[in-house]
Amino acid sequence: MSEPKPALRLEQIVKTFPGVRALDDVSFAVMPGEVHALMGENGAGKSTLMKVLGGIHQPDSGQIIVGDEPVQMRSPLEAKAKGIVFIHQELSLAEELSVAENIYLGELPRRRFGRVDWAKLYDRTDAILSRLNVGFNARTIVGTLSIANQQMVEIARALTVDAKAVIFDEPTASLTDAEKSVLFDVIADLKDQGVGIIYISHRMEEIFRITDRISVLRDGLYRGTLDTADTTEDEVTQLMIGRKLDLSRNVSHHELGEVALEVRGLSCGHLFEDISFTVHAGEVVGFYGLVGAGRTEIAETLFGLRTPSAGTILLDGEPTRIHSPADAISKGISLVPEDRKGQGLVLGMNCRDNMTLPQVEDLTAGPFVSDGAEIAIFDLYRDKLDIRTPGWKQIAGNLSGGNQQKIVIGKWLSMHPRVLIVDEPTRGIDVGSKSEIHNLIRDLAAQGYAVIVISSEMPEVLHVSDRIVAMFSGRIIRTFSSDEVTEDNLIQAISGITTEQAA
Template sequence: MTGQTPALRLDGIVKDFPGVRALDGVSFTVMPGEVHALMGENGAGKSTLMKVLGGIYQPDAGRIFIAERETRMKGPLEAKANGVMFIHQELSLAQELSVAENIYLGELPRKSFGRVDWATLYARTDAILQRLRVGFTARTRVGDLSIANQQMVEIARALTVDAKAVIFDEPTASLTDAEKVVLFDVIADLKAQGVGIIYISHRMEEIFRITDRISVLRDGEYRGTLTTAQTDETEVTQMMIGRKLDLSRSAAPVEPGAVALRVEGLSCGTLFRDATFEVREGEVLGFYGLVGAGRTEIAETLFGLRKPTAGRILLKGEEVTITSPIDAIRKGISLVPESRKEQGLVLGMNCRDNITLPQVADLTAGPFVADGAEISIYDQYRDRLSIKSPSWRTLVGNLSGGNQQKIVIGKWLSMRPEVLIVDEPTRGIDVGSKSEIHNLLRDLARQGYAVIVISSEMPEVLQCSDRIVAMYNGTIMREFTAEEVTEDSLIQAISGLASEAAA
């Protein structure tokens, strides 16, 4: 890279918000044809820095250079005109418009008298979609697509211009393994064309698979750049969080108690079939499998969001019928959902109101909610879960991902459940906060809760679980204890090979 002109250079970027300096003199360089990881804990300043680069925020100090030409981004369209494309983690698509209209929004090809050239629009879009090997067309309504396919539409935007730099912000959060392969091929193509790529992800295996260098932010400050091939996860993590990360379990497992939940022959149409398992007080039962294996659907059925077509659910030995989430909550089952922002939180409400939301009816004094009782509950779970927030009045949308997840967990713990189901507990959370959440789940088990953890990350399910249920195509293939499970045996089971091995 020596002697090359940088594709992108940031020099001394400062950004202040009321009462906080989000970026404090950040500088780093991305070279043409380089995949450059930007890492840091939630709240480290990554998103703010990228919004400055993308023209969403204006810096209070510092300079931006594109191919060594100083540029000031006054808005996203100007950033795009300068060759900077931003692929957002949070989808920014118009649900009622077609795929083509979303990809070329603001830049639709025109004919005479300003009329949209639909034929050209659809032809250009379909050519891009062929590169991404997706199963939908330019005319498809975005709102009819899955979240994963909507993310592919976001990625398609990067291929519409002669980009000099492309920013990928957690691009694989919603993608299947097959779609990840396509994404990495696209990144390789962009790299071969000399495009500079900034790749933001909390997934270490991706960082070490596709990046050339890694820059780290901590507390809004630049902490250094490492060459990926010459570093390891331990060094990167220590630079991110300022300490070594303890990946061991926080204490020895306790002897599990009575069976809290038993499921016998539970089925839900074609989503999953004949599921039988149990979870005891004081243990963590992990569910692991590929996307579409049926893990989340089992959780949703236990929580009353889906109606089972066969089987029995027993709580403390008694058969129960669960027809709605209210039923589940009353019977002692709580669900921390897969998407905390869309399903678990009201981002425009404060921390206190989010935690006490399921029990507002029980906290009323006449026509009013008892503020003192709400604050007491918030204080209890803030201390118990080590939630970091300036005040109970802070909007949940302003918290880091790890603290948002603790708010969701606190909300359901405040209902005193017998069984706590946690679906993808650390999705989109940095490595330091992941460790906190893992230890929290273990601590809850030691306190006597029966905990079910559903995860797409093998290290997570191995780290947290006393027993692991492996699923494939709607079927439980095998159950492992923490002592007997290996990565190879787990991979075989979730690939549908467990029955062949048994035979």
């Protein structure tokens, strides 16, 4: 019996931009009915390779073969016509249109005289949505949906064509655990139908849960393919970054200072209730819990984005009221938001202007902003945080995820806060950059900053935190010191099981 032919094959793909060889002789194949992970650090060449595959970039040399047919992708529409479908991390939806119109945009079923066949459109769409088990229908306006449900609309698009290969680019970044399970069921269904799947993610637990093989890029070069069942996270990581990572638990080697932030009985409507905790200077306090536990809402309240309904906030032992973000900044509280692209950066602005944005008024000389002062601030924090960019003129949207996050952190450090809140510090960032951000957080604590880290990743909170606050349904269930916490008791706490119940 002959070996099955690959659903998709890339052979010796080369792509060069001015001064940069982004892809250098990259070759790998995806089999029908296979979930094939593509991994690598930010900047390794994954995005460029996918843009070549999707017809956005033309390769300098090399070949793309779909089934038996060598093809040239000149546009995303041509790629789709060849059976190559993309589920992008960045949403590309028309929010004013219905779910059905978004899913079939450019391919609306027609009746006589070119009129849209709305009944057929809605029937087709609802049939697809029923496979995804979502709580909305074909007529729902996309702009009224949550980000997670908008992501499900993107996924529904892939089910409208006879796909040979589907590329998922960080598809779970905005999904809840329940929605992830639905997505993985969809992927399993596509796999059963013989579709080849390329799955791009930085989440190791997902890679080892659903993929069959893992291909790795580093510095634009293909570094090898591993059978998922026969490899380990450590082996994949070393192939990605060329070195071992320190994944040990946090052990502080410095003395903690006085209490910088104290929260007593803080409540905010139905979002969270009776929250009390402290953060010392030189300490990292991690907040861990399921989606909807209230962690981000607490951060937003401390930063003046929400108004508390009860409770007291004390800075350096003094009660204070925070009415707005400007108020929080003036009192020494800074927030690195969960959505760095939507809330932390102006992607079309250069690195210098992004970093100095909150203090433009303080850097004016007469009617003009002082270029020299801005550049000095950028240079200082570029060196401190090891931000890898050719210079301050680089557009922030062109940086890797890790370097974008460092720009946001540098922006708030330049304001010299007493308390730094970092929400999901490594979301969408590769393992090598994660390690750098973790080390940076620990270094900031060693320098005397009071740091709050909110994370949905257990290894992250275990690695960086001196204490961990476990939350469930808007309440603190338990606070652990780094030497008493275990994975079991942390999972129990975020599931709402108290110490007494566990006993």
